Each structure stands twice: as structure tokens, then as C-alpha cells.
Amino acid sequence: MARKGSINMEIGNDGVALITMLNPPVNALTLSAIEELKRYYQEAIDCDNVKAIVLSGADGRFCGGLDISVVENVHKHGDISLLPDASVGLVINKIENGKKPSVAAIQGFALGGGLELAMGCSARIATPKSDLGLPELKLGVIPGCGGTQRLPRLVGTSKAVDMLMSSKTITSEEGKELGLIDAIVSSEELLTVARCWALDIVEGRQPNCNSLQKTDKLGPQDESLEILKSARQRYTVPHYRACLDVIEEGIISGGYSGVLKEDKVFKELVLSNTAKGLLHVFLAERATSKVPGVTDIGLKPRRIEKVAVVGGGLMGSGIATALIISNISVVLKEINHEYILKAVKSVEANLQGFVTRGKLNQDKMKKTLSLLKGTLDYEELKDVDMVIEAVNEDVSLKQSIFEDIEKNCTSECIFASNTSTISLDVIGKRTSSQDRILGIHLFSPAHLMPLVEIVRTEKTSPQVIVDVIKFTKILKKVPIIVKNCTGFAVNRSFFPYMQGPDLLANLGVDIFRIDRVITEFGMRLGPFQLQDLTGYGIFLAGVKEFVAAFPDRAFQSPLVQLMVENGREGKKNGSKPEADHSVIQIVEESMRLTNIAPGGKPISVTDEEILEMIFFPVVNEACRVIEEGIVVRASDIDIASVHGFKFPSETGGVMFWADAIGSEYIYSKLKSWHEAYGDFFKPSTFLEQRAAKGLPLGGSC
Numbered sequence: 178m179a180r181k182g183s184i185n186m187e188i189g190n191d192g193v194a195l196i197t198m199l200n201p202p203v204n205a206l207t208l209s210a211i212e213e214l215k216r217y218y219q220e221a222i223d224c225d226n227v228k229a230i231v232l233s234g235a236d237g238r239f240c241g242g243l244d245i246s247v248v249e250n251v252h253k254h255g256d257i258s259l260l261p262d263a264s265v266g267l268v269i270n271k272i273e274n275g276k277k278p279s280v281a282a283i284q285g286f287a288l289g290g291g292l293e294l295a296m297g298c299s300a301r302i303a304t305p306k307s308d309l310g311l312p313e314l315k316l317g318v319i320p321g322c323g324g325t326q327r328l329p330r331l332v333g334t335s336k337a338v339d340m341l342m343s344s345k346t347i348t349s350e351e352g353k354e355l356g357l358i359d360a361i362v363s364s365e366e367l368l369t370v371a372r373c374w375a376l377d378i379v380e381g382r383q384p385n386c387n388s389l390q391k392t393d394k395l396g397p398q399d400e401s402l403e404i405l406k407s408a409r410q411r412y413t414v415p416h417y418r419a420c421l422d423v424i425e426e427g428i429i430s431g432g433y434s435g436v437l438k439e440d441k442v443f444k445e446l447v448l449s450n451t452a453k454g455l456l457h458v459f460l461a462e463r464a465t466s467k468v469p470g471v472t473d474i475g476l477k478p479r480r481i482e483k484v485a486v487v488g489g490g491l492m493g494s495g496i497a498t499a500l501i502i503s504n505i506s507v508v509l510k511e512i513n514h515e516y517i518l519k520a521v522k523s524v525e526a527n528l529q530g531f532v533t534r535g536k537l538n539q540d541k542m543k544k545t546l547s548l549l550k551g552t553l554d555y556e557e558l559k560d561v562d563m564v565i566e567a568v569n570e571d572v573s574l575k576q577s578i579f580e581d582i583e584k585n586c587t588s589e590c591i592f593a594s595n596t597s598t599i600s601l602d603v604i605g606k607r608t609s610s611q612d613r614i615l616g617i618h619l620f621s622p623a624h625l626m627p628l629v630e631i632v633r634t635e636k637t638s639p640q641v642i643v644d645v646i647k648f649t650k651i652l653k654k655v656p657i658i659v660k661n662c663t664g665f666a667v668n669r670s671f672f673p674y675m676q677g678p679d680l681l682a683n684l685g686v687d688i689f690r691i692d693r694v695i696t697e698f699g700m701r702l703g704p705f706q707l708q709d710l711t712g713y714g715i716f717l718a719g720v721k722e723f724v725a726a727f728p729d730r731a732f733q734s735p736l737v738q739l740m741v742e743n744g745r746e747g748k749k750n751g752s753k754p755e756a757d758h759s760v761i762q763i764v765e766e767s768m769r770l771t772n773i774a775p776g777g778k779p780i781s782v783t784d785e786e787i788l789e790m791i792f793f794p795v796v797n798e799a800c801r802v803i804e805e806g807i808v809v810r811a812s813d814i815d816i817a818s819v820h821g822f823k824f825p826s827e828t829g830g831v832m833f834w835a836d837a838i839g840s841e842y843i844y845s846k847l848k849s850w851h852e853a854y855g856d857f858f859k860p861s862t863f864l865e866q867r868a869a870k871g872l873p874l875g876g877s878c
């Protein structure tokens with residue numbers, strides 16, 4: 178839905194026109210806002226009382242860039258003429274060459290088109306720790322308001338390439354060091370300093386910077402071209418390459434020529450499937466925490482400041498790390514001192530990883546670690562706001578832990594389990610606190626993986642769900658709110674991904690070819706490489722759980738068991754990353770045992786059919802997850818696939834990808850494979866019904 182942004186202008190007695198962008202929550206630039214900006218700039222330029230202009234944002238933030246709804250609308254109509262003329266019409270003609278100098282007063286963040294407006298100004302004043310960046314490549318496009326030209330001219334080619342390719346932001350402090358920001362002042366002083374700075378430019382006391390004309394930061398042309406050449410070797414995704422080409426155009430032919438090429442390339446990319454997929458992911462990610470009847474009934478989240486983690490193993494120590502890095506105090510409950518020490522060492526190692534990656538300094542690491550305390554005594558849990566149980570998947574152990582925490586914690590304390598397999602109703606069976614029991618299913622490594630499944634039972638109270646959604650946002654996680662079922666949303670939808678490849682292998686399809694097809698599609702690892710890496714034990718446990726829950730459609734392959742019996746434990750056993758063709762004889766043994774290949778001969782399939790035979794069953798199971806109401810909306814599964822299984826984000830996620838193919842086609846293929854190879858491919862009712870009506874499987878956010 179198009180948001181109506183608005184722009185205000187006030188002309189002060191000092192002769193400065195203060196133009197303010199106002200479009201909560203991020204002052205994004207709608208079409209009307211851009212037209213209003215042009216009009217106010219022209220009015221200020223024409224007004225004799227105005228000497229200079231200050232551009233600011235309302236509510237403590239500058240601007241989050243072009244309003245996503247503008248791009249959505251272009252996608253909806255397939256019409257790039259619906260894009261605004263902001264790059265030349267506003268930034269160059271009104272801001273940069275508008276005869277009266279502009280100063281940007283930045284606070285909070287200036288991102289995408291927001292930073293581009295600011296770079297068109299003669300100077301930039303910012304408050305401390307403001308975020309500055311051009312994240313357009315994360316949306317499948319490139320900057321469209323001159324960012325590819327002005328950023329290199331303000332911070333240098335190398336830094337500009339890093340910022341653009343990574344879509345990462347820098348702080349105003351780093352921007353000051355680089356020359357992107359001219360001064361850093363408090364929010365109280367921001368507008369005053371910006372006004373004075375603008376008047377100083379008029380009086381010649383401050384330089385009037387036209388960043389598009391600047392060349393000193395670019396350095397020698399051959400050096401810049403060399404930087405771009407080496408970047409091309411690292412970044413091969415088409416729109417990344419296109420961005421580098423646009424920067425190069427400006428370096429060779431001048432900033433204005435670069436702006437014109439940027440505008441052309443931006444408009445070519447905006448309608449690409451990648452742009453559509455990544456925009457869908459952006460919106461779907463923000464939709465996951467909206468739960469009808471829960472988050473829209475006026476409940477305010479309660480603060481969760483102190484958390485107990487019961488169990489300090491791989492998951493428990495990862496969860497404890499995620500908590501203390503988010504400045505939440507943790508009491509880690511274990512059963513003996515040895516386990517506590519082991520858990521603390523794991524947490525230290527996790528934090529050291531952040532230090533190694535430059536995300537934490539040693540001093541901050543010490544302070545963070547001081548938030549962690551070990552205990553053997555449930556007494557120490559008496560004042561925690563939440564308990565996260567993270568012990569082994571042992572029902573009785575979990576039930577007794579929940580009994581103990583109910584005895585020792587406050588009546589408001591939230592009881593969560595990190596279980597990935599056991600029903601929360603069963604875990605909380607020996608308590609009378611079902612309204613404050615839910616699952617918080619994080620994915621290992623818990624301190625790094627962004628996804629978390631919040632598993633609600635029929636009895637979990639809306640208040641507790643609202644509390645935990647807010648809590649996961651503080652951890653900088655992406656929550657998906659799901660209902661109880663085997664595998665919840667992520668593992669349930671991707672169970673077929675654990676079986677389909679084996680089924681194809683038993684049909685005689687070469688397993689190394691399968692891995693190649695799947696990695697060429699965009700998965701980081703092929704399914705057999707993944708089995709090898711994660712270890713066959715975890716794989717067997719996962720399949721066992723799915724077979725027990727859904728025997729009607731599980732494909733039981735002896736292949737992995739045979740691998741284990743032949744002493745092939747995968748990477749855990751030190752297997753090498755390159756293909757080891759000696760496993761072929763084990764695959765042939767499995768083929769003989771299952772005897773599903775017609776006439777005992779390998780089937781003939783194309784690469785495309787391999788991809789479809791592996792991912793259409795995933796789509797099919799996801800349809801059942803949707804139909805059973807396990808997720809709030811279909812696009813939640815897109816986020817589950819992208820963040821839980823690294824399904825290529827530029828596809829938009831597994832359901833968005835499926836809809837690009839079409840429900841009828843998917844249904845027809847599954848139906849034919851069902852007839853040929855059995856119930857593993859049996860189309861779900863949801864899919865059959867949607868296909869019959871020619872309806873999409875996913876749906877907008």
C-alpha cells in the first residue's frame with residue numbers, strides 16, 4: 178500500500194530554509210515526497226529571503242531511502258515509468274546545482290536514496306553513531322540517485338566498493354574519518370550547526386562541495402580501475418557486476434556520465450526476478466512478527482532483562498552467547514562445576530569469534546562475559562524473567578526441569594524450551610503454567626543464525642508471545658511464530674530435502690551430479706555434501722523423526738545406514754571436501770536393496786528435473802504446513818527457507834520461487850512422479866486445490 182510521505186519547509190529569520198522529510202517510521206521517499214522536495218527546493222531557490230537550505234528528517238532519523246512501496250508498485254504494474262526522476266530532477270538540478278547551498282542534517286540513519294540526497298548536498302552534519310549506507314544491492318538493484326558516483330568521490334573508490342558490495346553501513350564517526358561527514362554534533366545542536374554551516378558556505382567560510390565534481394579522493398584512474406577489476410573477481414552476481422560497471426563508467430567518463438548510466442542500469446534491474454525476490458524477502462521478513470489476534474490487540478511487550486539457560490551444551494552455550502551479546506544477563510544452570518566451566522569456555526570461544534571478525538573488542542568482550550553467571554542451584558533462578566531449557570531431547574528430563582523451574586521462578590516467568598522435536602504440551606505436562614510455556618527454537622550456531630521459531634501451543638498466552646517476539650528482535654533475530662507439530666515449520670518443510678536426494682540416488686541418478694545441480698541453483702552445499710558435513714547421525718535422527726510422524730509419505734533409504742556401516746562418518750570422520758567416487762559401490766548396494774529403479778536401470782533425467790524432483794516435494798510439504806495453520810502466512814515459509822536452509826534469497830524463498838513456476842506445473846509433475854515412484858511425491862490437498870483453480874501457493878506479505 179502506497180504510503181503518503183510529506184515534506185515541510187520553514188524559512189527562518191536567518192535566511193535558511195529548513196526542509197524536513199516526514200514519513201514515519203523511516204521517512205522513506207514516496208513519489209509525492211520526491212515531488213514535494215523538488216517543489217520546496219525550487220520555492221527556496223526562487224525566494225529572495227532564502228540564502229541557504231538545510232535538509233533534515235523528522236523523529237530523530239534522516240531517511241531510509243526510496244519508499245519500498247514505490248518499487249512494489251513498479252513490480253505490480255511492470256512499468257518503470259512509475260519510478261520518480263530523483264537522480265537528475267532532484268539531486269542534481271535542485272540540490273547540487275540549485276544555486277543555493279544545501280546542508281544535510283543527519284540523525285539516526287541515512288540509507289539508500291536518503292544518503293544519496295545527503296551526498297548531493299554541499300556538506301553533511303551528523304549526530305554520533307548515525308548509520309550511513311547504500312544497501313540497494315541487498316534489494317537486487319543498485320543505487321539510483323547518484324550513489325555509485327558520489328560515494329567513491331567522497332570516500333575513495335576502495336571504501337565505496339566495499340560499502341556498496343557489502344550493503345553494510347558505517348557510522349557517522351567512520352564517515353567523518355573518510356570525508357563523507359563534515360562534522361559530528363549532538364542532536365540538540367544539529368540543526369543550529371547545520372544552519373550556520375550553510376550560511377558559512379554562502380559567506381565563503383566553508384567550502385561548497387560538489388561531490389560529483391570531486392576527483393581528489395578517486396586517486397589515479399588506473400588504481401581505481403584495478404580496484405574494480407579485482408572486485409569483479411570476487412563478485413560475480415549480475416547486479417553486483419552491473420554496479421561495478423557503473424562506477425567504472427563514472428571513473429572513465431566523469432560523474433555525470435556515470436549518473437546517466439546508473440539511472441539506465443537501475444531501471445533495467447528494478448524489474449528483474451532477483452529484485453522481485455529480494456524485495457519479497459525484505460517485506461516477508463518484516464511480516465513474520467505480525468500475528469493476527471496476538472500482536473494487533475494492543476499488548477505491550479514486557480521487558481526481559483535476565484534469563485536463565487538450563488543446559489550449557491552446544492545449543493545452551495550458543496543461546497547464552499546470543500543473550501549476553503545483546504546485553505541480557507544470563508544465569509546458566511548446569512548439574513556440576515565441570516559442565517559449567519565447559520559451557521563458559523564455549524561462550525568465551527563464541528565471543529572470541531566476534532572479536533576475530535572485528536565485531537567486538539577485547540574490552541567489550543570482558544564486559545559481555547561478565548553478564549554470564551553459572552549455577553548449580555535452581556534457587557538462583559528466582560528473579561529471572563525467562564528460562565530457556567536447552568538440554569538433550571529427553572522428554573522426562575525436560576518435564577522434570579519444567580517442574581523445578583515452576584517451583585523456583587516467579588509466577589510471571591516465561592518458560593521456554595529450545596526443543597526441535599518434542600511437543601511443548603508434553604514438556605509442560607507436569608506443570609500448571611501452560612499459558613506461559615512456549616518453544617524458542619534457535620538454529621545452531623544459535624549466536625550466529627538469524628532465524629528463530631517461536632512455537633506457541635493452544636494455551637500460550639498472547640502476552641507471552643508478544644514478550645518473546647520483542648525479545649527475539651532485541652537478539653537481532655528473525656522470528657517465525659509457529660504452532661506445535663513435528664519439525665515445526667523449517668524442519669518439517671525441509672524433511673523432503675533430506676529424503677529426495679536419496680530417492681534419486683536409489684533411482685540411479687549420480688549423487689555428484691545431484692550436488693552439482695543443487696549448488697548451481699544457489700544452495701551453498703549439495704544435499705550429499707550437507708549430509709557429509711553435518712554427520713550421518715544427525716541426518717538419520719531427522720529422517721527417523723519424519724518417518725515416525727509422516728509414514729505415509731516418507732521414503733526410507735538404506736543409503737546413509739550403509740555409509741555408516743562402511744565406516745563413512747562424513748566430515749566428522751575427516752572426510753575430504755573433494756568428491757570420493759569410492760562411495761558409488763555403496764550407492765549401488767542401496768539401489769539393489771530398494772529396487773525402485775525401473776528394470777534396475779538408472780532413470781534418465783535432465784538437470785532441471787533433478788532440481789524439481791528435489792525441491793517440489795519441499796514445496797508440497799510446505800503446502801501442508803500452510804494448510805494446517807502451522808505458520809501464520811505462506812511468506813513465513815519463504816523466510817524459513819532463506820534463513821533456516823539458506824535457500825537462495827534472490828528467488829524470494831521457496832514459496833515465492835514455486836509461484837514463479839506455477840502451482841499447476843508443480844502439481845502435474847508431482848502427480849506423474851507419484852504414479853511412477855510412490856507416495857513420497859503424493860501431491861498435498863492444498864496444492865491440488867490451488868492448482869485446480871490456478872491460484873498461487875504463496876501470497877503477498
Ligand SMILES: C[C@@H](O)CC(=O)SCCNC(=O)CCNC(=O)[C@H](O)C(C)(C)COP(=O)(O)OP(=O)(O)OC[C@H]1O[C@@H](n2cnc3c(N)ncnc32)[C@H](O)[C@@H]1OP(=O)(O)O
Nearest residue numbers: 202203205241242243244245288289290312320321322463
Ligand atoms: C533510490 C535508490 O537508491 C533506491 C533506494 O533507496 S532502495 C531503498 C534503500 N533503503 C533500504 O534498503 C533501507 C531498508 N530499511 C532498513 O534497512 C531498515 O528498515 C531501517 C534500518 C531503515 C530501519 O530498521 P528498523 O528500525 O529495524 O525497522 P524495520 O526494518 O523493522 O522497519 C520498520 C518499518 O519501516 C518499513 N521500512 C523500512 N525501510 C523502508 C523503506 N525504504 N520504504 C518503506 N518502508 C520501509 C519496514 O517495512 C517496517 O514497516 P512495518 O510496516 O512496520 O513492518
